[in-house]
Amino acid sequence: MSHLYRVISAVLLLFTVMTQVSAQQLFKGKIIDASTKEPVQGATVQCNAGCLCACATGSKGEFEFKPKRNCCSSVRISCIGYQPVIFDPGSSSLAPITVIQLQQASSEIQSVVVTANREGVRRSLAPVAVSIVSSRTINETRPVSVDQVLNKVSGVYMVNLGNEQHSMSIRQPMTTKSLFLYLEDGIPIRTVGLFNHNALLEMNMSAVKSIEVIKGPSSSLYGSEAIGGVVNFITTAPSAIPVMKLSVQGNSIGYKRAELQTGFTLGKWGIAVNGYYADKRNSFMEFTDFHKGTFTARVDYAFNTKTLLSNSFTYMDYYSDMTGGVDSAMYINKSFSSRHSFTFRKVLAKRFRSTLTHAWNENSKSTASLVFRNNLIGQNPAYAVKDDFRRTASGEWKGQKDLAHGELNEATFKSYVLILQHRQKLQWKESALIGGVSADVSPSSYSAEYIRINRDSVSGKYNSYRGQDSLLTDYHNDINNYAAFVNFETSPFNKIRLVTSLRYDLFRYNFNNFLPPSSYSGAPDSKNQFNRLSPKIGFTYNMSARSGLYANYSQGFVPPQVTEMYKGVKVPDLAPSVFRNYETGGWWELVKGKLTADLSVYLMKGNDEIVSMRLDDGSTQNVNAGETTHQGVEWGVNANPFKCLNIRFNGAISSHRFDTFHEKGLSYDGNEMNGAPRWMHNAEAWYRPAFAKKLRVGLEWQKIGSYFMDPTNSVRYEGHDVFHFRAGYSWKAIEVWMNILNITDSYYAYTASKSSSGYNYTPGEPRNLNLGISYDFANFLRKTR
Structure with a gap:
């Protein structure tokens, strides 16, 4: 009997164990x-x-x-x-x-930002003014050009100059100067010393998943030109599930675009290919056709869970007519004809990056990146066209009315870049150390040929041109930039995070002029060297998980650009321009999950800025003589009063002034800087109804305040308000969208300026309708929740 009892007990125990396991x-x-x-x-x-x-x-x-x-x-x-x-x-x-x-959260406070320390840090631990344009924002906006998403950021106004050409304003007036640094996955798009204000037309937006904007100087991490801000485009990695989207779109003012986005992961391999072809014909403004073809291919290989090799290649072929804006009479009369018929800009860009990342353990990680760039810009620029018949300094009109002068130019460079970086977490006070070195060797060339232009003396149109076998500029320059950087973070006290960084840059220019000293650009062969140590220190104080404050001091610098050094008859003695920035701010979650806000207050001083000084003999020379002051308040408010409604309001009040600025015989001391609106904001509301979860409807309001059009402060542009409507709907593998831009058909200018040659306006686009549709062919391969 006892034996039977033991057997029954064993069976019951086994049954109980099996039940628990299952x-x-x-x-x-x-x-x-x-x-x-x-x-x-x-x-x-x-x-x-x-x-x-x-x-x-x-x-x-x-x-x-x-x-x-x-x-x-x-x-x-x-x-x-x-x-x-x-x-x-x-x-x-x-x-x-x-x-x-x-789904991505609408609030940025607890997001992770890569650009703040080159590695990735929670937004609340970064003592900088940083904003994120998320992949969700990009996908729902369906931008035709980058400015349509970048201008949603507080204190940012990317000026649309047509066909993806642009200038920029981030803690600076609207300018084409080298005061902004553009990155792709943390690496500069272009080499130092060859800044191009149109650099972002080289981006492949179909391969971009998010954009991070650091406002204020960041030279301590990223080097020169990181003055007004750093814009970092984070590209798309291979997707975890198969994706193969094909989309087409077009608008009512001549724009058409076809786009392909693909990605998948198979074992240790990950592949993503993204690209688009855009074309514009017969738009509202004469002579503004363009086309652009670009693609990015990325191949990742995971050797194991600790080591990843990522390779990407981007190719872009771009061509645009260059109309050059309109004068005051044409702008007032809403005349969109062009005086130009042959000016153009063409760009051919190739970029390759290979990055090896190895995590030694949970506290230690190293990366090594090899980068190659190959870039060509060819132009018959509208800005170089000068009438022969014009007013002299004495007030007399001289020259031929049917003659104008211009140039054909071409700039090329190749870059060979090595970047080594290591991150080490330390046991003491939750500290972390990031350090690295970089080397950028970039041989470049520039040539410009004089052209003689036939001008209709009645209509003012430039009809044709012919070369004169006369070179204005022809040189080669080897540009080398070597740098070392370190970033240290620690928490010496509870709730306080201290961050400090330091970078040393050494620049070498080796200039070789192929023209004789008697030429228009006869600067002698020379070797020039610049160096700069850039510090930054800041801290965050997180009062709670829902609020925090920060403050920082930083320096930024810009070495003389190649065109500022060598495009003349002699090489000027120039030093880097230096900017010192003082900043404080904070972020708050005022109502949990419902209302967040952030605020930044800054004061930035610029010294040794390069200006063109008129000499006693009437010639001009670049010198370090400019001083400016930039100050402002930037804020953002994000509200979710209901689950289906999101409201965002970003704005900035700023002041930009000349302290000491004498250029070409004129003094601007104490004046407001031209192209610097005191007030600008961007507000947006999105409604996603519960009864139609895949439907979205949005309304956006862009406000640009008035600003002086010239540095003498003689005339103002009154500013403008523009409203945009967007809607989209997804159903299984299909998505359709409709954007109505400038729904009130407001008449305005993207930018307006006045100079000695007259007024210039870049007219904003009239009301236009954009329709698009996409289909994901890989949708049937996957099952998702």
């Missing part, structure tokens, strides 16, 4: 970004009942969740920068794996 069901899944379809690393999967059952996703976004007991009827998934979701494992067929998509 209850511990293993849930497998993959978590991805709903917009980019990229894997989300570091997401937390935990029991929603509050027990200790939890796990985190790896580099591929995958997880295995095994509850310790029967308490996990639902699972909460959360990650910094995303909206948390509650997932019911029992409602899913887990064969072979469940894919869960996370």
Whole structure:
């Protein structure tokens, strides 16, 4: 009997154990970004009942969740920068794996930003004014050009000069000067010393998943030209699930575009190919046709969970008519004819990057990047066309009315770049050290040929031109930039994060002129060297998880550009321009999940700015003689009063003044800088109704205040208000959208200026309708939640 009892007891025990084992069901899944379809690393999967059952996703976004007991009827998934979701494992067929998509959070406060320290840090721990244009914002805006998303950032006004050409205003007036640094995945798009205000037309926006904007000097991390701001375009990585989207769109003023976005991961390989072809014909303004073809191919290979090799190649071919804006009479009369018929800009750009990343352990990571750039810009520029018949200094009119002068020029460079970087977490005070070195060797060439232009003396149109076998400029320049940088972060006290960084840059120009000293540009062969040590120090004080303050001091610098050094008859003795910035601000979650705000206040002083000084003999020479003051307040408010409604308001009040500025015989001391609106803001509301979850409707308001059109402060542009309407709807693999830009048909100018040669306006686009549709051919291959 006792033997039978033991057998029954053993069977019951075995049954109980098997029951408990079977209850511990293993849930497998993959978590991805709903917009980019990229894997989300570091997401937390935990029991929603509050027990200790939890796990985190790896580099591929995958997880295995095994509850310790029967308490996990639902699972909460959360990650910094995303909206948390509650997932019911029992409602899913887990064969072979469940894919869960996370929506990006509308608030930036707890987002991770890469640009702030070159590695990635939570927004609340970065003592800088930083804004993020998320992939969700880009996808819902469906921008035709970069300015349509970048201008949503407080204190940023990217000036649309037509056909993706642009100038910029970030803590500076609207300007074409080298005061902004443009990055792609943390690496400059162009080499130092060869700044081009149109550099962002070289971007492939179909390969961009987000944009980070650091406002104020960041030379301590990224080197020269990072003065008004740093704009970093983060490109799309291979998607965790197959994606193959084809989209087409067009608007009512001649613009057409076809776009391809693909990506997938297969084993250790990840591949993404993104590109588009855009074309514009017969727009509202004469002589503004253009076309652009670009693609980016990225191939990643994961040797293991610690080592990744990422390779990307971008190619772009661009051509645009260059109309050159309109004068005051044409602007007043709403005449959109062009005096030009042959001016153009063409750009051919190639970029290759190979980055090897290795994580030695949880506290140590190294990266090595090799970069190659090959760039050509050819122009028959409208800005170089000068009438022969014009007023002299004495007030007399002289010259031929049917003659004008211009040039054909071509600038090329190649870059060979090496960047080494290491991040080390330290045990003391939650400290971290990031350091590295870089070398950029960029041989460049520039040539300009004089052309004689036939001008209609009655209509003023420039009809034709012919070369004169006369070179205005012809030189070669080797540009070398060597740098070392370090960034140290620590928490010496509770709630306080101290961040300091330092960078040393050495520049060498080796100029070789192919023209004799008697030429128009006869500067002698020379070797010039510049160096600069750039510091930055700041701290954050997080009063709670929902509020924080920050302050920083930083320096930025700009070495003389190649064109400022060598485009003349002699080489001037120039030094880098230096900018010192003092800044404070904060961020607050005023109502949890409903209302957030951020604020920045800054004062920046510029010294040794390069100006063109008129000499006693009537000639001009570049000298370090300019001093300016820039100050302002920037803010952003984000409200979610209802789950289906999001309201955003970003704005800036600023003042930009000449302290000491004498140029070409004129003094601007104490004047407001031209092209510097005191007030600008961008407000937007999005409505996503609960009864139609895939529908979105948005209204945007762009405000640019009045500003002086010239440095003598003689005339103002009164500013403008522009409204845009956007709507989109997704159904399975199809998405359609409709954008009505400038819905009130406001008549305005993107930019307006006055100089000795007269007034110049770049007319804004009239009301236009943009329609688009996309289809994801890979949709049938996947099953997602």
